[in-house]
Amino acid sequence: LGALRLRVVAADEAELKGPVKYDVKKAFGAIARISLAPKDALTPRQQTFLEDFTRRYNAKTQGSKRSAQENRSQLSDPRVVTGFRPLLKELIYPLVVNRSKGSQLWDVDGNQYLDALNGFGSVMFGHAPDFITQAVHRQVDDGYELGPMHPLAGEVAKLVCEFTGADRAALCNTGSEAVMGALRIARTVTGRSTVAIFAGSYHGIFDEVLVRGTKSLRTVPAAPGIMAGAVQDVLVLDYGTPETLEILRSRADSLAAIMVEPVQSRRPDFQPREFLHQLRDLTQKSGSVYIFDEVITGFRMHPGGAQAVFGVQADVATYGKVVGGGMPIGVIAGKRPFMDALDGGHWQFGDDSVPTVGVTYFAGTFVRHPLALAAAKAALEHMKAAGPELQRSVSAKADKLASTLNAFFDEVGAPLRIKHFGSLWKTFVTADISHGDLLFCLLRDKGIHIWDGFPCFFTTAHSEADLQRLITAFQDSVTELQDAGFLPGTARQTQAPAPVAFDSNQPPVPGARLGRDPQGNPAWFVPHPTVPGKFVKLSETR
Incomplete structure (x- = not known):
């Protein structure tokens, strides 16, 4: 056992030495995934x-x-490069979209897509909902000055507190900024340095949260360009395990904060209610600040976020995405003793009261941007009027998607699973196969805007017909990949489609040219993807 510990420590020490090198097998969060391995x-x-x-x-x-x-x-x-590998080189480019409305997107070629990504969770009401665009247009007409205090700032803060049960709220530009501010608040109030977070959680793009833990409880940067010294006050532990609780209890008095992504967006089926309550009890006893990162779950799973879902009130919570109504915003909301660290606490005119709390640094040029505030107020008022049924109805769509597709995957033996929490869902490949990423290429070809490895989201704009279209696209894509030998299992037998009448007046895709195949039959031809000046036949029944 002693020799094993020495080997673990030696491996960790080796990882801590020198600059971090890019390794696609350890790719973290939204970093570009680039594999140069030879073609299979x-x-x-x-x-x-x-x-x-x-x-x-x-x-x-x-x-x-x-x-x-x-x-x-x-x-x-x-x-533009994520997902690159030599075999799929000619397919590695994002769709360029120039128009959106509701659940739909249109690309520069005029193709229409059902959006599954939905702004990585920031879109809750569909694209460009009228009540948001009208509010933003009104504010554009009134002006969007930076620097002066705007009347919408106080209105948005009050609405956030009403929804979340927080005492006070602060505004910023992004979820990453909100998390950064929350950690600074925790260290200011407690006077402690170390923050505990959990493997598999995503907290934004700044250095201190782009980290991985080691078996010896050391912390290492998760991406090149992040220095080891920038992450040594972060403790990374497994999420939701008894062993983690024991480690936290042993170090509780030295922790400035414990921060959770209550349901991890890359692991939505793990919903550790008891663990979250145990952390609440632990932090109350130790004086550590309990932080909920609700940038994704906030306002989406329940009007009160994951805290309301699990019945836990954090000391500080961070928000973004949904609350911005499609505009960039970040929010920190929490209990008064912690939020007072940003401005010194309450005082009033006409008496001898003064700010009494020591403050930390928190500022930014675009904080409280009037256009973002206009969208946020409209979004919050819309959700307030709709009540919790808004979130329940959107989550029901993910329930149906998961149950229908998982039954289909079982039926045909496909190593795939849809896992979800509320209206967040994600596709998992459950076996070690080489070409699972092709599924997402086929889905895009069938008019679904989706990316490999990213969580997806439903919105209020998704109709029953949209849901069925998504289900059918998955089923057809899986069937094609099984027929072609890219996915194991037995493809569902489908009735052959009726022959399509050849229409020489209607090109099947933009840029197609009419010609004849070697048998003399009329056919459409498209430019060869890699050989300039050469054309190849495009099948009419695709």
């Missing part, structure tokens, strides 16, 4: 399917692909 050997059936699909998809989304190539020299953006 494909069977002839797989190769034919992939070539045909690539030609079809490239022709359908040629404007998006062209945009990625033309802008690559100037635009540095991880979204």
